[in-house]
Amino acid sequence: xxIVQKYGGSSVANAERxxxxxxxxxxxxxxxxxxxxxLSAQGRTTNELIAKASEITDEPSxxxxxxxxxxxxxxxxxxxxxxxxxxxFPAISxxxxxxxxxxxxxxxxxxxKRIETDRILxxxxxxxxxxxxxxxxxxxxxxxxxLGRGASDTSAVALAAxxxxxxxxxxxxxxxxxxxxxxxxxxxxxxxxISYDEMLELASLGAKVxxxxxxxxxxxxxxxxxxxxSMTDAEGTQVMAREFIKKGExxxxxxxVNGVAIDKDVSRISAVGLKDEPGTAxxxxxxxxxxxxxxxxxxxxxxRNNSKDISFTIAKVNLNDALRVLNENLGSIGCxxxxxxxxxxxxxxxxxxxxxxxxVASMMFEAxxxxxxxxxxxxxxxxxxSCLIDEADAERGMNAVHDKFIRQxxx
Amino acid sequence: xxIVQKYGGSSVANAERxxxxxxxxxxxxxxxxxxxxxLSAQGRTTNELIAKASEITDEPSxxxxxxxxxxxxxxxxxxxxxxxxxxxFPAISxxxxxxxxxxxxxxxxxxxKRIETDRILxxxxxxxxxxxxxxxxxxxxxxxxxLGRGASDTSAVALAAxxxxxxxxxxxxxxxxxxxxxxxxxxxxxxxxISYDEMLELASLGAKVxxxxxxxxxxxxxxxxxxxxSMTDAEGTQVMAREFIKKGExxxxxxxVNGVAIDKDVSRISAVGLKDEPGTAxxxxxxxxxxxxxxxxxxxxxxRNNSKDISFTIAKVNLNDALRVLNENLGSIGCxxxxxxxxxxxxxxxxxxxxxxxxVASMMFEAxxxxxxxxxxxxxxxxxxSCLIDEADAERGMNAVHDKFIRQxxx
Numbered sequence: 001x002x003i004v005q006k007y008g009g010s011s012v013a014n015a016e017r018x019x020x021x022x023x024x025x026x027x028x029x030x031x032x033x034x035x036x037x038x039l040s041a042q043g044r045t046t047n048e049l050i051a052k053a054s055e056i057t058d059e060p061s062x063x064x065x066x067x068x069x070x071x072x073x074x075x076x077x078x079x080x081x082x083x084x085x086x087x088x089f090p091a092i093s094x095x096x097x098x099x100x101x102x103x104x105x106x107x108x109x110x111x112x113k114r115i116e117t118d119r120i121l122x123x124x125x126x127x128x129x130x131x132x133x134x135x136x137x138x139x140x141x142x143x144x145x146x147l148g149r150g151a152s153d154t155s156a157v158a159l160a161a162x163x164x165x166x167x168x169x170x171x172x173x174x175x176x177x178x179x180x181x182x183x184x185x186x187x188x189x190x191x192x193x194i195s196y197d198e199m200l201e202l203a204s205l206g207a208k209v210x211x212x213x214x215x216x217x218x219x220x221x222x223x224x225x226x227x228x229x230s231m232t233d234a235e236g237t238q239v240m241a242r243e244f245i246k247k248g249e250x251x252x253x254x255x256x257v258n259g260v261a262i263d264k265d266v267s268r269i270s271a272v273g274l275k276d277e278p279g280t281a282x283x284x285x286x287x288x289x290x291x292x293x294x295x296x297x298x299x300x301x302x303x304r305n306n307s308k309d310i311s312f313t314i315a316k317v318n319l320n321d322a323l324r325v326l327n328e329n330l331g332s333i334g335c336x337x338x339x340x341x342x343x344x345x346x347x348x349x350x351x352x353x354x355x356x357x358x359x360v361a362s363m364m365f366e367a368x369x370x371x372x373x374x375x376x377x378x379x380x381x382x383x384x385x386s387c388l389i390d391e392a393d394a395e396r397g398m399n400a401v402h403d404k405f406i407r408q409x410x411x
Numbered sequence: 412x413x414i415v416q417k418y419g420g421s422s423v424a425n426a427e428r429x430x431x432x433x434x435x436x437x438x439x440x441x442x443x444x445x446x447x448x449x450l451s452a453q454g455r456t457t458n459e460l461i462a463k464a465s466e467i468t469d470e471p472s473x474x475x476x477x478x479x480x481x482x483x484x485x486x487x488x489x490x491x492x493x494x495x496x497x498x499x500f501p502a503i504s505x506x507x508x509x510x511x512x513x514x515x516x517x518x519x520x521x522x523x524k525r526i527e528t529d530r531i532l533x534x535x536x537x538x539x540x541x542x543x544x545x546x547x548x549x550x551x552x553x554x555x556x557x558l559g560r561g562a563s564d565t566s567a568v569a570l571a572a573x574x575x576x577x578x579x580x581x582x583x584x585x586x587x588x589x590x591x592x593x594x595x596x597x598x599x600x601x602x603x604x605i606s607y608d609e610m611l612e613l614a615s616l617g618a619k620v621x622x623x624x625x626x627x628x629x630x631x632x633x634x635x636x637x638x639x640x641s642m643t644d645a646e647g648t649q650v651m652a653r654e655f656i657k658k659g660e661x662x663x664x665x666x667x668v669n670g671v672a673i674d675k676d677v678s679r680i681s682a683v684g685l686k687d688e689p690g691t692a693x694x695x696x697x698x699x700x701x702x703x704x705x706x707x708x709x710x711x712x713x714x715r716n717n718s719k720d721i722s723f724t725i726a727k728v729n730l731n732d733a734l735r736v737l738n739e740n741l742g743s744i745g746c747x748x749x750x751x752x753x754x755x756x757x758x759x760x761x762x763x764x765x766x767x768x769x770x771v772a773s774m775m776f777e778a779x780x781x782x783x784x785x786x787x788x789x790x791x792x793x794x795x796x797s798c799l800i801d802e803a804d805a806e807r808g809m810n811a812v813h814d815k816f817i818r819q820x821x822x
Binding site: 092 | 497503
């Protein structure tokens, strides 16, 4: 088998942890596999480098930041190769240029163009464990680029896709994907398997296990992902196409819902007293789009007395911009006033079983009702239901909804 | 003018010093020059990286050490480019691969093969200040290499030679080349000019201002070097071919001797009671050469009673090896016993004026005699006289000899 393993920054933060990972890598190698390892920078290295730059300027050139930051992963891969040597295994480290990871020139947010795998394949042929820098590439000028923070997952998936790897293992500090954040929900259950689509919904809803781009890429190239802990031997969670999910006892098909997620990075805006006539919604959302503000949930009240309201949610960071734009255009929109609330949270349940189980929405509403939690807005998709609730109710609501579904499913 | 400026690790150790250098660089740029800057890693970065590796293994692969260590200079050049931007100047950083610095694959001790200057020239054409990593190159596989510690001087000279630069300025923490180490000899005088050959003799004698390889390379390609302080505006010392040295009032031609140097990294070995017959010296020194031990001064006593002694000096680090090799071969050498002394120092005077001033040697011996310092061995060349003395007499001897020559010259 050809295996790609990715270890995050905390998994390689010091010499002891580097050896932990090295032992795990060597187990796979000893079992007869070809192993490509993708690493992040050690622990807080990236933050320390950013701090060094900020002592010099608060408007750093993105190109120079990439020159600076790419050194972090290069240090990790060299140290890992040394640790593998120390354990008696042949290994070689490669930075993105050596590994042939070609990207666009958009520094700090580059996109993969292609991976020229010759060097990696020739090192694997020599029976080397190949240790590659995550998070980075080189552009057509040979200049280092980075793919955006947390992008080492994406590097691993891109390498797995290019090398046609049998599996891409993402080692992290949690031991898999849970039905909810186990730090918040005490009854959270680890999933054995989950589909790409559900993982994407969970990731976009604030479950920070895998970077979204990595899951999208895995789905596109059908790369089988496993998320597991670098600290324990627990089995982890497999992320794969829905049709490959086995119908076993512990798998997600027994549940209506695979995950519950909370997103507190959300604000609600309401445009109150709009004329009940065509074009009102268009005016509001084209204004926001022109100002690069993304809108999530949208809710429009039923017109009454020739007046209606439109409410929507946006990321907290865009709240001030959105309020300014809307208030400057109150007249042209034809709106009495704008109200807003930034003390809200979006509680969501995700599950492929939902579409064929019409009772899911009402079960969610019942759970919240039983806790006396008010629902401000509701939004639904094929595999997701989201409710906007008060931020103060977030943890309580999450536990209630989780227990409703996951306990129901276990019965 | 095309100027290459090199700044050492202590000159860029923190943000404040980076800005100091950036201001100096920008002065040259504002004066209308094309400027290429060569940097070492910041302060103790290289030592810290070596410490990280030694937490993992005490036998690190040289290739992986190069992967690790080359990140240090890449951080410096990125930070310097950011500082130059902050001051309002266009600048771009390049690592060795980007700058086209091609070397052999001898990791940790690579040699220059060629510098492909296209990228640097195109950045200079765009009016960029080009900031290049010192100390490193890439081999034909695109793998990072390093040139050995302290080699950033050599990188700067190699770049100056390849770019046909008008001058190569080496900025360091001393303000030039002195007639002796000013920390030891209170009357030491800064030289305005010195020839490559004399600089080479001084460097090899323990005056650690410039790396020897950089001076050899400067001589070979006739690169005009200036050694000066990154902290002050003092003029510094020009290092150039002897024929270009001006006959000014303050220059070296007025002195018999341009420099006095002391080298304490030296041990003496004596092979006592050798047969006075052909081949004895050959046996001893071929044994040492086979064991990669370099010998410096060699002295052979006159034969008497069919017996002679051979004494020689070697670096302290080789003492144990040399003693072992010689004692294992006492019989085949035909030697009674081996004695040694590692409490010695080599005191040398260097000067092109020496060859035409026959009294130089006797002046040196007189100065030592007046101080009551015993001479163990003597060695002479065209432009150098070295005496082996007791280590305890080193500083006193250095001051005495320095004052004899430099005061004589000032009269």
